[in-house]
Amino acid sequence: MKILGIDEAGRGCVIGPLVIAGVMVDEKGMELLGELGVLDSKRFTSKEREEMFSKINSIALKVKVCVIQPCEIDEANLNYIELRVTSSIISELRPDVAYFDVPTHPRGVRNYCRYLSHLISNTTAKLVGENEADVKYPVVGAASIVAKVERDRIIDDLQRRYGDFGSGYPSDEKTRRFIREWYERRGTLPEMVRRKWKAVRDIINPQLNLPIP
Incomplete structure (x- = not known):
């Protein structure tokens, strides 16, 4: 049986x-993923994730990674992006069963899974979508670790190019200061920033309702 997370x-x-x-x-x-103790990537240090990343790749039949850039995120609903990419991964890898994390309120899980099923082609995979699936199913935890390691590598490269901007989360004061100072100096933001997000506008100026160039 082919099992996808x-x-x-x-x-x-x-x-x-x-x-x-x-x-x-x-x-x-x-079984091997279970023995590794693979769970949500946030539970491990960066070094531990890198070590698990190598082991996961040696265990996996296939690994697929999709990178969605900020400019793409700015142009579409985030839930729809996840639905579209998740459906493309399932359609390409054609598992017997697919486990995945659902990024909606618990009341929306059923509708999310139903909509996803309409987007999938070339497979009759059983779909199992749940909130916090990464702490319930080792194969989803493995996908969480792969995604986190791949993203961390991209962030490390961006840090080398743009300087230390912190974690990239809007709650991080270093990130907020980086965005605010960059905009004050240049009147725009670098391509790595999700320019249309309300959180970004609020960092620059809570009263700013115009698109950020």
């Missing part, structure tokens, strides 16, 4: 891409 990293950030990963294993691979 899908999860993302970077959904709530205002800097950097959203990364969605799919990890497909067989039943033996599921």
Whole structure:
């Protein structure tokens, strides 16, 4: 049986891409992931994630990583982006069963899964979508780790190019200061910032209702 797990990293950030990963294993691979203690990527240090990343890639039948840039995120609803990318991963890898994290309120899980099923082609995979699936299913936890490691590598590259902007989350004062000072000096924002997000406008000026160039 081919078992697929899908999860993302970077959904709530205002800097950097959203990364969605799919990890497909067989039943033996599921056992090995369980023995590794693979869970939500946020529970591990960066070094631990890198070590698990290598082991996950050696266990997996296939790994698929999709990177969605800020300019793409600015042009579409984030839930729809996740639905579209998740459906493309399932359609391409064609598992027997797919487990994935659902980024909606619990009341919206059923509708999310129903909509996803209409987007999928070339497979009759059983779909299992739940809130916090990454702490329930090792294969989703593995996808969470892959997505986080891949995104961290992108963020490290952006830090080298633009300087230290913190975590990229709007609650991080270093991130807020970076965005505010960049905009004050240049009157615009770098491409790595999700310019149309309300959180970004609020950092610059809560009264700013115009698009950020």
